[in-house]
Amino acid sequence: MQAAAKSNNASFLRNVRKNKFLCLLALPGLLYFLIFKYMPMWGVVISFQDYSPYMGFTGSKWVGFEHFQRFFGNPDFWLLFRNTMAISVLNLLFFFPLPIVLSLLLNEVGKPVFKKTFQSVVYLPHFLSWVIIAGITFLMLSQSEGMVNKLLQALELDKVDFLTNPKFFWVMLTLQSIWKEAGWGTIIFLAAIAGIDPQLYEAARMDGASRFQQMMNITLPSIKNIIFILFILRLGNILDVGFEQVFLMMNGAVSKVGEVFDTYVYRVGIQQAQFSYSTAVGLFKSVIGFLLVISANKLAKKFGEEGVY
Incomplete structure (x- = not known):
């Protein structure tokens, strides 16, 4: 050996x-x-301690799983879990598939000028910060001064309180994510499509396959492994819904549907200085993400895919 x-x-x-x-x-x-x-990663040890910045890692009292028990017994736990999972599931159902569809459609655009122009347009929102995205959202959807409500008023329709109605909050976050990141997400899929052997398309055309048939029987199966890998990696971040986006869009009226693990960690960890407790919450998120990645990777291999490792 x-x-x-x-x-x-x-x-x-x-x-x-x-x-x-x-x-x-x-x-x-x-x-x-x-x-x-x-x-x-060494810092996760404080989730098992009653951490004091003055005592440090080595001098703080060891309390074991006390903070985890407190967190799981907290009435807010299921509220946080519900809100986080609801936003993540909506992103998986609507946001994750959209870059795949966009990349397939962009690949079918024949003229390079139109293709590059459209790519530039859909990539642009990625470079805007969430602060700007939130500002645009307020300008568009504000009940008093928003453009959408101004239009509804002009049409003699009732105004809609998009920003303070809990029914619209999860949908609004999903639409923001789609508008900001869907175009940027096409880069990986377009790169994968570019690596497909052109002879496959030539053979399909000789057999009389239409553009749609080529897309469904050549392009999509060829990038299937990339889709599986990105889906597995996305599952690893399923409890990370984006602190900045949620924090900027949340207000008192929607706090019951807007409070997620990330904002909760900020509130109790930074504002209330409960460092050990908030670290325990963060470690819980990481463990769940790790287990989901392991499980999804094994499942992918059972279906004959390569997986992440």
Whole structure:
């Protein structure tokens, strides 16, 4: 076993020397994940402590699962879980498939000028911050000054309180996500489509296949593995619905449907300085995401897909 380990180490070092410039190119990314992703993982230990900034990690009192018991016994837990899952499920049902559809449609656009113009238009919202998106939403949907309600008033229809009616909150967040990120999400799928062998399309055309048949029988099956991988990764973030977006759009009237795990962590962890308790909530989210990724990956492999690993 020692000989095999030495052989593997020698092989690894040879590969590093052989591809030293590629390793240097990857070094900034590796340092980023090491410093900002792996090193902070040590901080999860405070979820099992009664953490005090003055005592530090080593001096704080160890309380075990006390914070988790408090969180699961909190009446707000099921409210937070319901709101977070509802927003995530809506995103999975409506937001996740849309970049796939857009990429398939963009691939069918024949003229490069129209294709590039449309791509630029749908990519643009990605570069806007959520603060700007929230401002645009207020300008459009405000009950007093919003353009939509102004139009309804001009048509002699009743105004609609989009921003303060809980019935519209989850739908509004989903539409915001679609408008902002759907175009940007097509990049990966378009790249996957570009890698499909053109001879497959030529053979299909010779057999008399229509454009739609080529799309359904060549393009979509060829990017199926990419779809599965991105879906699995999305499941890992199912309890992360975007703190900034929800925080900016939430108000007192919609707090019952707008309070999610991210905003709850901010409220109790930052505003109330309950560091250990809020870390326990964050760790719960991470564990659920990890288990979902493992389960979805195993399920994908059972269906013959490669999965994430």
